[in-house]
Amino acid sequence: YGLGISRAAFVGGRSPYPYLAAFGSDLFLSTHADDVRSALEAGFAAATILSGGTRRAESGELRIAFDGDAVLFSDDSERIYQSGGLEAFQASERQSAREPLPGGPFKGFLAALNLLQGEFSDEASPIRTALVTARSAPAHERVIRTLREWNIRLDESL
Numbered sequence: 001y002g003l004g005i006s007r008a009a010f011v012g013g014r015s016p017y018p019y020l021a022a023f024g025s026d027l028f029l030s031t032h033a034d035d036v037r038s039a040l041e042a043g044f045a046a047a048t049i050l051s052g053g054t055r056r057a058e059s060g061e062l063r064i065a066f067d068g069d070a071v072l073f074s075d076d077s078e079r080i081y082q083s084g085g086l087e088a089f090q091a092s093e094r095q096s097a098r099e100p101l102p103g104g105p106f107k108g109f110l111a112a113l114n115l116l117q118g119e120f121s122d123e124a125s126p127i128r129t130a131l132v133t134a135r136s137a138p139a140h141e142r143v144i145r146t147l148r149e150w151n152i153r154l155d156e157s158l
Helices: 017-023 032-039 054-060 076-095 107-117 138-150
Strands: 028-030 046-048 062-067 127-132
Touching: 017 032, 028 032, 032 046, 107 127
Parallel strands: 028 046, 062 127
Antiparallel strands: none
C-alpha cells in the first residue's frame, strides 16, 4: 500500500506498548484490548481494531468512529460533568458555546485522516469517519464550531 514503515518490534507474544515512546508513536492500534488499555494508561492515543467481517471486507471502505470528549476533544467538559453533574456540564457548555474545544489525544489522527480524505472526491473516498457522542443540545453547538475551526469534515455524526 506504499506505507513508509521503517521499524518494527517483535516481542515474542508480550505487549509492544512499552516501545511506543521510543518509536515516536502517535497512535497505537491493536486487536488486543489489554494492550490498548495499557497504552492509554501510558498516555498514548490507542484504539482496538474490530473486524468488520466478510461484508465489510467486500466494501473496500475503512470506517473509523470516534468518541468526542476525552478522545477527539480534551476531557475538560467530561471533568465538569463528573464533578458537577449534568446541569453544571450544560451550563458550562452554554457559556462556552462559541469557544472551540481543546483537542484530545485523537485530534491529530483525525486531522491526518482528513488530509487523506481530501485526496479523493467525497463520493470516492475509501475512508469514512464518524463522531459518536452523547452530547445533545445545547452542547452540540460547541462541537460543530470546533470541527469548523479545525477545518475537519466528518462523514457522519451520531
